[in-house]
Amino acid sequence: MNSKNLSIAASALLGSMYLDSRFHIRRDLHQVYVSAHYNFMHWRFTHEDRMNLYFRFADAAKKNPDKVSLVFQGRDYTFRELERHIVAIYMQNSPHFILSWLAIMKLGATPAFINNNLTDIPLLHSLRTSTAHLLLLDPTCAANVEPHANKIKDDLGIEIWSYGATDDPLPFCEPLTERALRMFGEENLSEKMIKGTKQHDIAMLIYTSGTTGLPKSALTCGGICTASAPMIASIASCHYITAPPPWVIHASVADRVVCGSVLFYPILGMLGIAVSWQTGCTVVLGEKFSNSHFWDECRENDVTVLIYIGEICRYLLATPPSPLDKQHKVRLAYGNGLRADIWNQFRDRFGIRMIGEFYASTEGTNSLFNPNNGEFGSGAVGHRGSLIRSLIKDVCIIRVDPITEEPIRAPNGFCIECEYNEPGELLLVNKKDAPLEFQGYYKNSDATNKKIIKNVFKKGDVYFRTGDLLKLDPEGHFIFADRVGDTFRWKSENVSTAEVAEVLGTYPAIQEANVYGVELPGHDGRAGMAAITIKEGQKIDFKELAKFVTAKLPRYAVPVFLRILPAMELTGTFKQRKVELRNEGVDPEKISESDPIYWLTNDGYCPFGRQEWASIVAGKAKL
Structure with a gap:
């Protein structure tokens, strides 16, 4: 190659590097890939009639039957072991929770994930709105349920069975024992029971966190569940023609993922357990979160990926500094709730190279993601560069009255989009019959209607109201400002x-x-x-x-x-x-x-x- 061609090539390379740093093109191409991969997987699962989430687990078990799928209290559970159990759910973190979840899906039934910390009115409300006929109770949670057992059985008509680490009977219900389960044999159930699952069939009821009142049960449909796992996995393992940029999160079958959360919450179920079923990686599960023992568990189990929610990272920072703070194999922490005031402190103290902050809600129609490995973008809940924002217009931020909580409309009757760095409510496009269409709260039309807004920018368009105030900066970072209200x-x-x-x-x-x-x-x-x-x-x-x-x-x-x-x-x-x-x-x-x-x-x-x-x-x- 002559000097002229070399000069042209060098100029082109430098030009492309400048454009990438200025407009974040590779980041945006990554998101385009993720979106395309999600749509392809959704089409494939529909075409193959394998929409039920159970198929993700079954495929992983078939591919790696003897691979460790779950670690709990020092014991390994392979994919083959988990597949053999036929069990029925209402529990704290344990293998029994996951086994029950798998069994319910395999039967074609619907699990309702009840917060096992609830008691009294919130507990009865959650059970009533679920319209369940059966409550599977972890014996360790009996104290929350026993005072209300008669109301649950007589007034709500719900049968209670206990299933967990102990077979001891409880005063108000019988245990579901291994002996009783053997009566049904070990023959595998036919897939006919879960064939024909459609994208809008209810896959599970997941409850909101209850920060603003009683929990609401959000309909989570098959299309969301079954395609979310490969979508999240594709976010974590995007392939490039050349070497991936340093911020790309890479997860593989060799990873061991620790979940510092609770299984009844969707971020752990979908970001942890379901991704394990998709990729074949191992989940290290704790019964409860303990900030004083967390890093010891990570070291003992060779954990490489950490999932967080809420204020977990703040509580880890609250522990006394130790010479062992960076003595672990965790290279990635991802989840939802890492606040800007501790973001860099958390990364620097524990030496975690990559942080992946998600913005998502139990019932939302879209999500944001911020892969971060430095000061640039730290504290943001999501990132979309100029390219992705011009190609995909599925999120927007509009002006709202913070007191009345109503959108501010222009004289033409349409909403007003916020300027850069102006806080407003984040809206998500809600397309009819789309895989992520908001299906509403279960048997709660009033709450459902409050989350829908129409005629936003043109007559007939429909958006989902997140109830969150965000800001978008000129670099494409979405920054959380506050909750509406x-x-x-x-x-x-x-x-x-x-x-x-x-x-x-x-x-x-x-x-x-x-x-x-x-x-x-x-x-x-x-x-x-x-x-x-x-x-x-x-x-x-x-x-x-x-x-x-x-x-x-x-x-x-x-x-x-x-x-x-x-x-x-x-x-x-x-x-x-x-x-x-x-x-x-x-x-x-x-x-x-x-x-x-x-x-x-x-x-x-x-x-x-x-x-x-x-x-x-x-x-x-x-x-």
Whole structure:
């Protein structure tokens, strides 16, 4: 090759490298590949009449029957062992949960994944809305169910059986024992029972986390379940003609994946277990999440991939630093809920090269993904470059009134799309008969209708309302701003609870912050309040804290009140609870004496009690 051709080739190479760095072309091509792969797999499963999710497991068992599929409490379970069991579900993390899930799918029935932390009204509500006739109960969860067993059996008409690590009978139900199961033999069931599954047939009922009230059961259909696993796997193993860029996540049959979550939550079921069935990798499952033993379990089981949800990464950071922090084989952490204020701290402390943050919801029609291995894009919940945003217009961010929660429409009646870095509600296209079409909440038309918005940009279009406020920056990063309904108004300004919590989270002595607005007598809007937990062995200088937040936040966004909690109240999926805290407000009669309250004065944050509350009620306090 002569010097002229070399010069042209070098220029072309440098030009392509510049275009890629400027417009993130390879990232976008990756997403195009993932979308195409998803559509192809959906067509294939439909054409072959193998839509039921059970087929993903059956294929993996046939291909690698003696490969370890699951590790639980030191015992290995191969694909062949899991396939032999015929069992029936309502449990904590255990092989029995997975065996029950497989058995229910193999029978062509529908599992309803009930949060095993629920009791009383939320438990009865979840069971009632499921319309189930049978409840499979882990004996270790009996204490939650026993007080309500008669209502479950008599009022709801649900039969209860226990199935788990022990065969001991419970006072209110009989155990499903190995001896009883042997009566049915070990002959494999015919696939006729699960043939004919269509994309919109109900595959499972998955409940929302209940952060804003009672859990709602979301219909999760066969098309979503059966194609989600290969889609996520393709995100994790995209093939390139040349070497893949460093941010591409690669997962394989050799990987060992640890799930720091609960099986009744879909991110673990689909991102962990179902992906294992798709790729043949091994899942290392713990009974419960323990931040003090988590890394020991990773080292003992040679874990290479970590799945997180909610505040799990924050709790891992809360453990005392150790010389062993980077002594593990974990190269990838992916999931949902890693906040910007701890993102880089988490990666740097534990030496995890790659983070993959998903934005997704139980019932959503689409998702976002941010593969990240450095400062660029850290803290974002998703990324789409210019190419993908021009080719695929299936998400948008519109202006909404943060108080009424209604979209702001232009004079022509259509919604207004947000500018760059302007927070608004994320909408997802909801195409009729598409594989990911929103099917609604099970037997709850009112809640279903609230999630649908029509005539957004043209007459007749239909979108799914996520209920989340996001921002899109010029580089294509989607940044979480707040939940619709959590943003409140104070001093005629809108306050983002997520923004305030992020600032508080950077204060050295604060472990975690949960921010919300509280109503006060004689005042318009809501005053900012932060429930915080303090790091072990640390103390807060409340005068210094007031200076810290005042320097970093607009005056209207600085929390007026602080509430010190011994521990943060969380849902079963490691998300913060706000409703109860917001309802209690700052009235000392409603708040436990073990939770001291402080309010902002000219001298910093000072103790707040009945006398101070009386001054607010009397209209004498200046806020």
